[in-house]
Amino acid sequence: MIRTSESDHQHRRTRTVAPAGAQSVDVATKPQAMTSLDASAVSRLLREFGQRTALRPGNPYRAKAYARAADNLLALSLPLEEVIAQDRLHDIPGVGDAIAGIIERLHRTGTHPALESMRKEVPQGVLELLTIPGLRPDKVLKLHKELGVSSLVELEDAVRAGRLRKIKGLGAAFETKILQGLEIRRKAEGQRHLHRAAELLKTAERHLKGAGLGVVRVTPAGEFRRGCELVRGLSLVVEVKILTDGPQTLAASDQLTVHLTDARRYGITLLLATGSQTHVELLRRLAAEKSMALSNDGLRRRGKSLPAATEEQIYAALGLPFIPPELREGTNEIARALAGTLPALVTDEDIRGILHAHTDRSDGADTLEAMAEATRSRGYEYFGVADHSKSAHYAGGLTVDEINEQHAEIDRLNAKYGDRFLIFKGIESDILPDGSLDYPDNVLATFDFVVASVHGRFNLDRKSQTERILSAVANPYTTILGHMTGRQLLRRPGYEIDLEKVLAACARHGVAVEINANPWRLDLDWRWHEKAIALGCLMSINPDAHSTSEINLTHWGVEMARKGGVPRQKVLNSLSLSAFRKHLKSRRTFVRPGSV
Ligand SMILES: [Zn+2]
Numbered sequence: 001m002i003r004t005s006e007s008d009h010q011h012r013r014t015r016t017v018a019p020a021g022a023q024s025v026d027v028a029t030k031p032q033a034m035t036s037l038d039a040s041a042v043s044r045l046l047r048e049f050g051q052r053t054a055l056r057p058g059n060p061y062r063a064k065a066y067a068r069a070a071d072n073l074l075a076l077s078l079p080l081e082e083v084i085a086q087d088r089l090h091d092i093p094g095v096g097d098a099i100a101g102i103i104e105r106l107h108r109t110g111t112h113p114a115l116e117s118m119r120k121e122v123p124q125g126v127l128e129l130l131t132i133p134g135l136r137p138d139k140v141l142k143l144h145k146e147l148g149v150s151s152l153v154e155l156e157d158a159v160r161a162g163r164l165r166k167i168k169g170l171g172a173a174f175e176t177k178i179l180q181g182l183e184i185r186r187k188a189e190g191q192r193h194l195h196r197a198a199e200l201l202k203t204a205e206r207h208l209k210g211a212g213l214g215v216v217r218v219t220p221a222g223e224f225r226r227g228c229e230l231v232r233g234l235s236l237v238v239e240v241k242i243l244t245d246g247p248q249t250l251a252a253s254d255q256l257t258v259h260l261t262d263a264r265r266y267g268i269t270l271l272l273a274t275g276s277q278t279h280v281e282l283l284r285r286l287a288a289e290k291s292m293a294l295s296n297d298g299l300r301r302r303g304k305s306l307p308a309a310t311e312e313q314i315y316a317a318l319g320l321p322f323i324p325p326e327l328r329e330g331t332n333e334i335a336r337a338l339a340g341t342l343p344a345l346v347t348d349e350d351i352r353g354i355l356h357a358h359t360d361r362s363d364g365a366d367t368l369e370a371m372a373e374a375t376r377s378r379g380y381e382y383f384g385v386a387d388h389s390k391s392a393h394y395a396g397g398l399t400v401d402e403i404n405e406q407h408a409e410i411d412r413l414n415a416k417y418g419d420r421f422l423i424f425k426g427i428e429s430d431i432l433p434d435g436s437l438d439y440p441d442n443v444l445a446t447f448d449f450v451v452a453s454v455h456g457r458f459n460l461d462r463k464s465q466t467e468r469i470l471s472a473v474a475n476p477y478t479t480i481l482g483h484m485t486g487r488q489l490l491r492r493p494g495y496e497i498d499l500e501k502v503l504a505a506c507a508r509h510g511v512a513v514e515i516n517a518n519p520w521r522l523d524l525d526w527r528w529h530e531k532a533i534a535l536g537c538l539m540s541i542n543p544d545a546h547s548t549s550e551i552n553l554t555h556w557g558v559e560m561a562r563k564g565g566v567p568r569q570k571v572l573n574s575l576s577l578s579a580f581r582k583h584l585k586s587r588r589t590f591v592r593p594g595s596v
């Protein structure tokens with residue numbers, strides 16, 4: 001899915017892994033005691049522990065907690081031995097007393113009595129089936145018990161032979177889902193969502209800082225720093241006070257690479273560790289054209305090293321402005337930098353208001369007041385609530401009465417806020433199968449804005465799905481088109497639509513295109529942003545928050561917009577409160593006076 005990830009991997013492999021010996025290397029490569037297991041091995045067993053727990057009746061959250069802890073173990077930047085000796089297992093997110101006990105036992109003895117007894121229940125191969133997106137444990141058990149399926153290969157054979165549809169409760173749609181899931185799984189191998197990568201990198205950073213290496217600063221690099229929507233290898237650049245043998249690359253675990261460097265070479269180490277490989281290769285060529293050479297120590301001209309403490313210095317020596325990491329995919333960024341036409345990318349600070357958020361009236365966790373207050377306390381100027389509409393029964397969609405109640409509550413809160421902050425009355429209206437919105441016009445007219453989204457009937461053919469969305473875009477009440485393709489990363493592909501046609505319609509009707517900031521969605525895909533802007537679209541970076549903490553997801557949407565080359569001027573919610581009100585007014589002259 002990410003073109004550059006493989007090349008990064010190769011890039012890393014070709015660089016030398018540092019020999020043990022330097023003070024800092026000791027910690028990461030110190031041999032484990034013979035009898036105990038390292039973090040990767042314990043992580044594998046803990047994952048198995050979680051998978052086997054998921055296949056038994058009981059609390060599904062427990063199974064998830066094991067899986068999460070197993071994942072977090074992989075990002076340890078210190079040997080597990082040491083973490084246990086320092087009694088710091090509890091520092092690992094998701095590790096409480098119970099899991100810490102299991103980890104210690106697995107580490108010490110290589111197994112656990114509970115694991116051994118669960119191993120008698122189902123064969124190992126069945127656990128693979130749990131890694132297929134969308135395949136729940138109860139269905140896995142059914143497949144195993146009723147069809148004798150015990151591995152991925154057997155499952156695929158059974159699907160292709162049409163054996164599943166003979167079982168009650170499974171069917172043709174289920175078969176399609178499995179085939180899709182198998183395909184996603186193949187592509188997803190080793191990839192993780194941005195927010196998970198962020199958590200793992202934070203844990204690794206914390207451990208490095210606590211390891212007594214003389215760490216001065218730590219910066220995440222690689223795909224994460226480039227804002228790739230899925231991250232395969234994790235990478236950290238670490239400045240240490242004393243570096244005996246020059247910059248070193250350590251494979252701290254299966255998943256994490258640590259690049260040790262010093263202040264003098266921080267820029268070059270960060271540049272190389274960030275990639276992409278294509279970008280770095282193009283820089284090398286540019287350097288050669290200018291009679292310079294780019295090495296692990298930085299640029300050299302006529303045998304003399306040039307300053308390499310910051311990336312800016314290196315770009316400047318090449319006659320380039322700083323190129324933001326998100327743009328370093330080796331497409332046209334260097335040509336644009338040379339021509340002075342790099343876009344000034346939107347930043348987190350440019351976002352002035354939060355639109356598209358849910359409250360406990362639909363499927364959110366927090367009250368309207370709590371959501372508004374959380375938005376205000378983060379320094380934003382306005383909050384646009386957008387709960388689910390009435391057809392979304394499964395998500396507590398709002399009836400007309402509930403809408404009236406919510407609007408009265410908004411009026412009350414707004415009176416309290418005065419000029420300092422404003423709540424806008426919005427709704428996330430389902431786009432019904434025929435393309436209409438979910439309420440009659442007289443109800444739609446009571447909203448300040450409408451996010452129109454598809455939540456069902458994903459399997460329409462491309463032409464009908466496109467027509468359906470086009471008619472929602474043409475509806476004068478639609479303000480924003482929500483998560484345009486419905487994709488969920490590592491879970492399901494988007495539905496089939498003619499994206500270009502829909503984007504052109506959004507531009508024509510002045511409907512903003514959502515960049516849904518939920519790391520599972522990140523929809524519209526960044527690869528389409530430039531096109532959208534060229535067609536004349538405005539983007540809206542929305543967290544689709546279902547709790548106060550999810551307001552922070554906005555950051556991932558900003559990352560995507562940056563990756564897609566979106567400047568502040570093209571972002572609807574970078575408008576100030578007064579400009580945003582004007583925008584709504586100009587679009588909706590028929591909105592009742594005083595409501596905006
Ligand atoms: Zn939605």
Ligand SMILES: [Zn+2]
Nearest residue numbers: 356358428544
């Ligand atoms: Zn939503």
